[in-house]
Amino acid sequence: MEKLDESKFEQRLQLLALRIPRAFASAVTRLLRSGCLLDMPRVKPVVEDPESDKNRLVVLSEKIQNPDLSDIPEQVHNSLKQLCSVDVVPYSLTLGYSYWSAGHVAHLNIPDDLLAYRDVIAKVIYDKNSPRIQTVVNKVGAISNEFRVPKFEILAGKNDMVTEVKQYGATFKLDYGLVYWNSRLEHEHIRLVSLFKKGDVICDMFAGIGPFSIPAGQKGCIVYANDLNPDSVHYLKTNAKINKVEDYIFAHNMDARVFMQNLMIAPDPEAKSQFATANSSSEETVCANEHSMPNGNHDDVQENCQESLDGSSVVNTTAKRRQETSSEGDVACQEEDANQTKKRNNKKVKSSGPLPVKPWEHIDHVVMNLPASALQFLDCFSGLIQKRYWKGSLPRIHCYCFIRSSESEEFILCEAQNKLNAKIAEPVFHRVRDVAPNKAMYCLSFRLPIECLKEETEDNIQSADG
């Protein structure tokens, strides 16, 4: 048998690092986070300086290759110089052959010229890293299915792809063979969630197993999370429970367009009018603006969240409950009044958890992480939101996409505007990571243009009113 040449699996990266005074490590990291910092799973970008414990080394992205830092954006470079003293030093990083792993699974991409040795390679990796690594897999072919799940062959260890990984303090359980997972997006997940505020309403149209939704829930956001892959939704619900945010996450399993359309369906106006006549207008305002579930029923906060986690849609829940109890809104409003004077004695409402929201009235952010085709889904926003229900500013859309070196941001913007049928004001492109020599992943963020609101015509008001 040929001898295994381990070095064939080692990747040696020649990088640059900034030697900075120790006390400035956090500030410098924050400054460089959007694209200039080393972004690799399980590799810390801030390390000890072997020459002095008064300093630390902040490792730069492999994209930054000029020691004069001329490939760092000028503004960032200037802020850096003002912040503290900085020395640029070479930094060599070696990734061993056991580098690629998620939980107990070591994930290899064995090149064609070494495929003949894959079993021996896998065995060595397994033996050297067991018990931490219990399964060694090799990716087979390119990802082509709509769930974005790679195909793997199991080379060593047990045939078990269910594992747990940790990101920013959250635990994610997943079956590597059934759902999409990419550890390299950790920084992007953190970056986007850092834009959300407690209490924000988030729609995660392509949620996967929840790397945006779960930390958003942990932050106190209400998240409507959806994925077409039933296995992803299964793990999304599991992860919501593991991370104790099940009250904040409404999980759905449907096509993203249908999901958005369903979320925007306002409740039966007939029931609303009964609600209105049964209550004074001020009571109705309290219910509508603050604590109402889609059906206006305050008793069902926990139950409704649980129902959503069990897979039923908000709309179905709404429709069902509205038919059942046209006077429940009445009761709910009275109870809400009582709650405000701290006299209410209702166990379910008393229990902890988020207050319910009405997505057709307000959403703060929409996350669209399906870079290969999310732009195509933007057409679903045209005429989606009904002006007469909406309150406050329109949502910010975060649409992921790929941009090839032959394409420009303007080109992508045009495509997005064509799909929306509206002009986007102040688009922000954030470069997430390079995925190939000529292709990078970006996040295009913008506020939904007002032209996308559904026009109020006599016809559509009447048909909506039944």
Ligand SMILES: C[S@@+](CC[C@H](N)C(=O)[O-])C[C@H]1O[C@@H](n2cnc3c(N)ncnc32)[C@H](O)[C@@H]1O
């Ligand atoms: C690139 S993954 C992103 C998952 C997750 N947001 C993350 O960052 O890990 C895209 C997800 O979109 C889902 N998906 C693909 N087509 C979809 C569709 N038409 N509607 C809803 N989800 C879809 C896939 O199953 C996959 O989980």
